[in-house]
Amino acid sequence: MHTAWSCALLFCAMLASSATGAEPRDQAAAKQQLEELRRAIRATRRTLQANQARYSKAVLALQTAEKKVGQSVRALRQLTEKLTQTETKIKTLENRQAELELKKKQQQSALAAQLRAAYAMGEQEYIKILLSLDDPHALTQSLTYFKYLTKARKQQIQALRDTLTELARIKQTIEQERNALRSLVEQKRREQARLVQHKLEQEKAVANWKANVERAETKLQRLLANEKELQALIEKLHQMIEVFMPGQSLVGLDRLRGKLRWPVQGRLAARFGQKRPFGALRWQGVLLDTKEGQAVHAISAGRVVFADWLRGYGLLIIIDHGKNDLSLYGHNQTILKQVGDWVEPGEVIALAGKTGGLSTPALYFEIRRNNTPVNPAIWCR
16 A cells, blocks of 8 residues: 555645646755655655554455455446447447438439430530530530539539448448447456456455454454544645645635535435444444445545545545545445546545445545544535
8 A cells, every 4th residue: 555655645746846837946956855755755654554564464355355346346337438438439420321321322313313314415415515506605505504514423423432432431430349349348248257256355355354353353442443544644644735735726615514415325324423332432424325336426626635445444535625624435346536636526536335344335424624523414415
């Protein structure tokens, strides 16, 4: 995971630099900036390595299995989108092909009528017109008409050639798209088989995790450790935002109190502040029952600052909305955004799932203001 963090920090540093448009004024400034970035990366690595040291093999196996499921689901989603686009393209091409076939028939009929008329005149029709008329005025009219017919015939022949050329190109393109479609269908079939295998691995990992981790730690100890790790992560994110993403145009959530949409539709399985069954711990967010694969939406505009697996929360995505306001979405089946991505209100950022060891699909949702959890029910309607 520390590699993903390093990439995230580097990416955000580059974004901050490009956003302000300020290149380092001299080599000394550039060297200092680079050293500060390296120190931040080293500090983050030490923190994450310390956290990972307490992870048992069962937890790491769960993390690996759930990430594989997430990757397969994301790949299947992308393949499905490509299949839909390809099928739409083929349909458009087939409609155009039908139009061209009709046009070709009409052009062939018109040209055939002209050719029959020319045949009726016999050979050397131009000379026949000259010899058949004595009236100069009638002769002029006939010659003008003849030239018009000849020009029209040439245009019809060229138009037919153009139609036949486009028709041949369309047919070739349709064949290429059908081949691409067959390839995508096969890719999707293989990915579905991989997903089935990864889900079996996930189920085994969850069972192993429950058998080993829950035996080694009390549930209270585990929940405390999970909350502590999330708190450390968010503190680190705030530092990263202040250092590497300054001066953003994000305005926070203050004016949106009571106006935000819930990220998913579902029953509140756990409410903010509700006491947990172990010790004095209380829920710092809410747990929403949902269906596996249901779209998870961003509650407001912001930038993704975390998108990875975290113990106790599974595949977690965190969005910075500015003014020290963050929203968190946990237990996702797959994450559809990367660190640094901008998101709009209502944009799909993930698909709901049960990663992190849940037995049924649910979304953990939390809003933090100045690193303090607040009740999402006050902010969402």
